[in-house]
Amino acid sequence: MSVLVFVEVADGEVKGSSLEAVGYGAEVAKQQGTTATAIVLGTSIAADKLAALGKYGAAKVLHVADEKLNNGVIQAYVQVLAQAFEQTGAKILIVAKSSLSDAVTARLSVRLKASLASNVTDLPSTNGGFTVKKSVFTGKAFQTISLANENKIIALKKSAFSPVDSGSPAPVETFSASLSDADFGVKITKTDKITGELLLTEADLVVSGGRGLKGPENWGVILDLAKALNAATGCSKPVSDLDWRPHHEHVGQTGVKVAPNLYVAVGISGAIQHLAGVSSSKCIVVINKDPEAPFFKAADYGIVGDAFEILPKLTAAAQKLK
Amino acid sequence: MKILVCITHVPDTTSKINFVEGNSKLDTTNMQFIIGPYDDYALARGVELRDALGGTLTVLNVGTAETEPTLRKALAIGADDAIRIDAEPTDAFFVSEQIAEVAKKHNYDLILMGRESSDYNGGQVHGMVGEMLGIPSLSPVMKLDIEGSTAKMAREIEGGKEYLEANLPLVLGVQEPIAEWKIPNMKGIMTARKKPLEVIQPANPTQYTQPQQYELPAAKGACKMIAPEEAEKLIELLKTEAKVL
Ligand SMILES: Cc1cc2nc3c(=O)[nH]c(=O)nc-3n(C[C@H](O)[C@H](O)[C@H](O)COP(=O)(O)OP(=O)(O)OC[C@H]3O[C@@H](n4cnc5c(N)ncnc54)[C@H](O)[C@@H]3O)c2cc1C
Numbered sequence: 001m002s003v004l005v006f007v008e009v010a011d012g013e014v015k016g017s018s019l020e021a022v023g024y025g026a027e028v029a030k031q032q033g034t035t036a037t038a039i040v041l042g043t044s045i046a047a048d049k050l051a052a053l054g055k056y057g058a059a060k061v062l063h064v065a066d067e068k069l070n071n072g073v074i075q076a077y078v079q080v081l082a083q084a085f086e087q088t089g090a091k092i093l094i095v096a097k098s099s100l101s102d103a104v105t106a107r108l109s110v111r112l113k114a115s116l117a118s119n120v121t122d123l124p125s126t127n128g129g130f131t132v133k134k135s136v137f138t139g140k141a142f143q144t145i146s147l148a149n150e151n152k153i154i155a156l157k158k159s160a161f162s163p164v165d166s167g168s169p170a171p172v173e174t175f176s177a178s179l180s181d182a183d184f185g186v187k188i189t190k191t192d193k194i195t196g197e198l199l200l201t202e203a204d205l206v207v208s209g210g211r212g213l214k215g216p217e218n219w220g221v222i223l224d225l226a227k228a229l230n231a232a233t234g235c236s237k238p239v240s241d242l243d244w245r246p247h248h249e250h251v252g253q254t255g256v257k258v259a260p261n262l263y264v265a266v267g268i269s270g271a272i273q274h275l276a277g278v279s280s281s282k283c284i285v286v287i288n289k290d291p292e293a294p295f296f297k298a299a300d301y302g303i304v305g306d307a308f309e310i311l312p313k314l315t316a317a318a319q320k321l322k
Numbered sequence: 323m324k325i326l327v328c329i330t331h332v333p334d335t336t337s338k339i340n341f342v343e344g345n346s347k348l349d350t351t352n353m354q355f356i357i358g359p360y361d362d363y364a365l366a367r368g369v370e371l372r373d374a375l376g377g378t379l380t381v382l383n384v385g386t387a388e389t390e391p392t393l394r395k396a397l398a399i400g401a402d403d404a405i406r407i408d409a410e411p412t413d414a415f416f417v418s419e420q421i422a423e424v425a426k427k428h429n430y431d432l433i434l435m436g437r438e439s440s441d442y443n444g445g446q447v448h449g450m451v452g453e454m455l456g457i458p459s460l461s462p463v464m465k466l467d468i469e470g471s472t473a474k475m476a477r478e479i480e481g482g483k484e485y486l487e488a489n490l491p492l493v494l495g496v497q498e499p500i501a502e503w504k505i506p507n508m509k510g511i512m513t514a515r516k517k518p519l520e521v522i523q524p525a526n527p528t529q530y531t532q533p534q535q536y537e538l539p540a541a542k543g544a545c546k547m548i549a550p551e552e553a554e555k556l557i558e559l560l561k562t563e564a565k566v567l
Contacts, residue, residue, distance in 0.1 A: 106449025115530040140339040146532040186488040193482030262566040273335045283564045305550030317554035
């Protein structure tokens with residue numbers, strides 16, 4: 001028996017959230033008196049980066065070197081992971097929560113008869129049973145649930161676990177899965193993806209703009225501060241509804257949920273549906289010209305003032321830090 | 323075209339969340355319930371497709387009698403009929419099995435629902451139903467058109483979009499901007515009262531997880547205000563005090 005960790009790749013690199021999953025998986029394996037095996041699908045990652053997963057706690061890395069898996073084809077990923085789970089004799093699968101892993105783990109739960117917990121924020125408790133704590137009500141509460149089936153799947157919430165780079169590289173083995181054409185029945189015809197930019201869901205620092213910025217032509221102040229801090233950019237729902245910014249930047253209840261170390265909200269009023277997407281941030285800064293803006297109640301630091309005067313000052317100060 | 327839209331009955335997004343009975347139950351006193359915001363997008367797109375292509379749209383909820391006003395609202399928005407599976411929706415596996423049982427009898431071309439519910443945020447039911455029925459499932463789908471027996475879709479991926487094509491039948495978890503939310507009009511509300519709402523008993527009640535206890539997050543400390551003329555001080559505080567830079 002071992003613990004299997006599904007590792008996602010973006011832009012040729014292991015995703016930060018997947019490193020968290022590997023570190024978490026190694027801890028769960030320790031609790032269970034076993035080791036963690038990482039599995040990586042596709043050919044868009046270099047061999048040394050696979051071995052480096054060992055430093056974060058993987059005892060072994062399985063690589064499914066099939067270029068047809070370079071895109072996240074849901075049904076094919078389910079096939080591969082189900083076969084790997086069974087062949088390695090795993091009882092627990094760990095993934096980082098993402099739009100891909102949500103879709104894949106749901107099917108795996110049925111196929112493997114596995115209890116599935118998503119948005120998990122802590123290590124399992126194994127005192128008489130197996131329970132995990134997860135975030136519910138879009139960040140407004142936590143719930144403890146018991147995973148009673150023999151097989152279990154845990155989807156870890158972003159930033160819930162800090163991986164440490166300590167061990168040494170792990171051996172990499174090729175894993176061949178048997179896949180049929182039916183697994184590729186859903187055809188990906190095109191992908192439009194930003195490259196070379198920080199992913200909002202993965203970023204440690206986020207600068208986000210709301211309707212208070214008045215129009216897309218004013219986004220320079222946001223982008224400049226984000227660049228100076230090396231942060232990703234986000235926005236409120238009306239901003240993406242109005243097409244000022246692309247939809248994948250929309251943060252909140254109906255958009256992306258983020259959990260960065262720092263979330264800077266500029267010209268966003270702080271409606272409860274927006275707060276739902278940012279409440280897991282470690283530190284929140286609010287910049288708003290209205291001292292009564294509800295966002296200040298959820299903030300750690302606040303500045304009441306005009307974004308167009310304040311942001312350039314912050315950008316200059318951030319540049320000096322470097 | 324036979325479409326099934328699965329909806330959740332969830333607290334309004336502005337609700338304050340509290341628990342009762344030793345933190346084992348949600349406090350629903352004075353709470354307003356709505357169609358899950360993502361499910362509302364599924365319903366809106368379902369109605370548009372039914373209107374464009376003909377056929378029927380059935381709306382389904384797994385829930386106790388108190389969810390009927392939510393189902394009636396979906397009927398007012400444009401569903402032709404409703405099914406309520408009379409059970410507490412205890413976990414994603416249980417709910418999925420109920421949906422799959424109904425779907426096996428009716429052979430829907432398209433099963434739509436929100437990418438996740440706004441209460442338990444599992445994002446699991448579409449995938450589980452797809453697996454139980456042995457048909458593909460995709461999520462989060464933000465664009466959906468039907469041409470003959472092919473669905474043309476866009477799915478949000480981190481940092482962008484992926485365009486996909488697949489043959490029906492399919493199970494899709496959807497999100498905006500797939501359609502605009504629809505508000506029921508007077509005629510819709512009147513006709514909804516007469517539309518059929520079938521109540522059926524749950525089959526094979528199996529659960530894969532067992533809920534135990536809730537807790538609320540720790541209260542947030544006070545917000546430290548910085549004068550606008552000293553804005554640059556913020557960067558220093560973020561580095562030395564908050565230690566996030
Ligand atoms: C079911 C549902 C789901 C929703 N989901 C989401 C979601 O996921 N994400 C989301 O964001 N919203 C969501 N909303 C919408 C939400 O309720 C708010 O309408 C929205 O968040 C407001 O966006 P905003 O703060 O950018 O705009 P506004 O509320 O218009 O606020 C603009 C702010 O900018 C400030 N401002 C103006 N000028 C300046 C200036 N020069 N300098 C500094 N500050 C300035 C103003 O004081 C104001 O506080 C949802 C709503 C519903 C009903």
